[in-house]
Amino acid sequence: MGDVTVGTTQRRRPELAAFLRSRRARVTPADVGMPPGLRRRTPGLRREEVAQLSGVGVTWYTWLEQGRPINASPQVLDAVARTLRLDPAEREHLYHLAEVPCSPAPEAPAQSVGPEIQGIVDALDPRPAVVYNSRYDVLASNAAYRDLFHPGLLPAGRPANALWTLFTTPEEDCPLVQRDRELPVMVATLRAAYGLHAGEPVWDDFVLRLSAASGLFARLWASGDVALPGRRVKVFRHGHVGELRMSTLSLSVDGMPECRVVVYSPDDAETARRAALLRERRESLWPRGTEHRERTP
Structure with missing residues (x-):
């Protein structure tokens, strides 16, 4: 059973790394109110920008995106999900790849009654x-x-x-x-x-x-x-x-x-x-x- 768990984790980590890179590439600095800056070689946010906006360390986020075996809390994953503008399905996918139990995202406050x-x-x-x-x-x-x-x-x-x-x-x-x-x-x-x-x-x-x-x-x-x-x-x-x-x-x-x-x-x-x-x-x-x-x- 332990070998199965280890094998699953090893397969999910590369998927997690690829998923985070793809989501990061589609968010521009303008989307999050940041100046574009000079000599930008990536089409989206840099890793250090995602870390800063999510309130996490640059090294920690880099390791997460590299698929290293590190632990992530729901609070940190939610912060990353907000920075990368993940929709509910993408947020749930992020949780599964990070092997963290997924709780429902907070709903937006209601704006009307029947x-x-x-x-x-x-x-x-x-x-x-x-x-x-x-x-x-x-x-x-x-x-x-x-x-x-x-x-x-x-x-x-x-x-x-x-x-x-x-x-x-x-x-x-x-x-x-x-x-x-x-x-x-x-x-x-x-x-x-x-x-x-x-x-x-x-x-x-x-x-x-x-x-x-x-x-x-x-x-x-x-x-x-x-x-x-x-x-x-x-x-x-x-x-x-x-x-x-x-x-x-x-x-x-x-x-x-x-x-x-x-x-x-x-x-x-x-x-x-x-x-x-x-x-x-x-x-x-x-x-x-x-x-x-x-x-x-």
Whole structure:
């Protein structure tokens, strides 16, 4: 049995070497934001460039590409796969050739929900409810959730993002009363999700753009704090009814990895009374059947 294993390894290593060389040859410096440089004799990236972009040593990567019998961790193979822009089938092939158990690649955060989920969220009214993906994109919300925010804070023509809304809105207009307490928790929750997507262009671009737009976000992100979603009591301010103390409950969604439904419930009797007033105000302004169509961002 041992001879069979050794023989298989010896056959796979040359295949691994050839596969890595072929994938490296098709990625240009421009693809990864690097200058072409002078006297470039290879059509794609150099070995040292792949090592640098993957966060591994040049000698280690050279040995891997030469098919030497070295060990590779899933984290390192994922970093190499991202640098070489491997698709899911190529990533799995890389794992097999390196003789490392292949785990599914993290899925991209969902960007929409179906009518069934939207219907459930709507049915939770009068409790505010929202569906977030792991990047805090708002995939669905009900009228009660939108009541908590000034309509101008919910952008038209593109999906809303709770972090963008809260970090780019002037502090005096922010709907969160305890902004200094709540925003660090949201950023720490984002960082926990980012761990599954580190190095992915879409995620890195999101962090870079929001860091450029908000110095506060940049400072909180640099802190490195990590947190998981959990029950909290958040205090909202509303120009028409005053402050509302809402407890939050996060629920996972089957078939939608890294998404959660967050439901808000009044935390005291006064908040319940004010929330009812807010609902009455909405129903007087938006005839039944037209509110969702007019105000959904």
